[in-house]
Amino acid sequence: MAVQPELCRVEDALGILVGKWKPIILLVLLHEGTHRFSELKRRVPGITQKMLTTQLRELEEEDIISRKVYPQVPPKVEYSMTDYGKSLEPILTAMHEWGTAHTLRKMQKVQD
Amino acid sequence: MAVQPELCRVEDALGILVGKWKPIILLVLLHEGTHRFSELKRRVPGITQKMLTTQLRELEEEDIISRKVYPQVPPKVEYSMTDYGKSLEPILTAMHEWGTAHTLRKMQKVQD
DNA sequence: CCGAATCCGCAAGGATACTG
DNA sequence: CAGTATCCTTGCGGATTCGG
Numbered sequence: 001m002a003v004q005p006e007l008c009r010v011e012d013a014l015g016i017l018v019g020k021w022k023p024i025i026l027l028v029l030l031h032e033g034t035h036r037f038s039e040l041k042r043r044v045p046g047i048t049q050k051m052l053t054t055q056l057r058e059l060e061e062e063d064i065i066s067r068k069v070y071p072q073v074p075p076k077v078e079y080s081m082t083d084y085g086k087s088l089e090p091i092l093t094a095m096h097e098w099g100t101a102h103t104l105r106k107m108q109k110v111q112d
Numbered sequence: 113m114a115v116q117p118e119l120c121r122v123e124d125a126l127g128i129l130v131g132k133w134k135p136i137i138l139l140v141l142l143h144e145g146t147h148r149f150s151e152l153k154r155r156v157p158g159i160t161q162k163m164l165t166t167q168l169r170e171l172e173e174e175d176i177i178s179r180k181v182y183p184q185v186p187p188k189v190e191y192s193m194t195d196y197g198k199s200l201e202p203i204l205t206a207m208h209e210w211g212t213a214h215t216l217r218k219m220q221k222v223q224d
Numbered sequence: 225c226c227g228a229a230t231c232c233g234c235a236a237g238g239a240t241a242c243t244g
Numbered sequence: 245c246a247g248t249a250t251c252c253t254t255g256c257g258g259a260t261t262c263g264g
Contacts, residue, residue: 010129050237075245075246165226
């Protein structure tokens, strides 16, 4: 049967994953559990505060991660994957494995 | 074990898939086989010649699709998935399924 | 028929400084 | 500690025109 371009839902999934820092943020939260803002910032070298905030907000918007604020001084905010967000795991894993193979393949070509 | 941000190969896979038209192009070639340029253009409504050319070149560059030129007048060029490109199928399918579920979920929320 | 070449707008990404 | 607020740069995507 013919593919219906209008129903190409791949882009919906892509929209969630795309963003320069989203994959690594999701990988960290998936594999290492809850992190607070500063921990996440240290865990993702090179990211600026603004970008971290932006990406986290976008992921929260889509119910992929949850944000828990502790009303105290100094402030404390924790981020973790939602159950729904965890359903992305197979995709992330598949992409990670494929990406690794792809990189190896490229390196071999360079050797020739 | 801790995730190594530097080794986050998810982005390598993402780099292949990202591009406004790449998912649908790949889906068409995967499910419907070889297409020539003009067929592809008709199959992907809204795409311009430049964009189609650009996206095809990028995919060819990564060995995802192959380009076969028939030296004749008028010109004829056929595009098809390489065996390597076909290895993307599980990812594409997983994303398509997840995307569909995601869209349905969003629609339900709107109803509330 | 299958492009290449050029020009352009806009939004994502980023550097830096400031705040409850 | 966990963010805003502002300004700036870059590059993708798009419209259009020309060529083999």
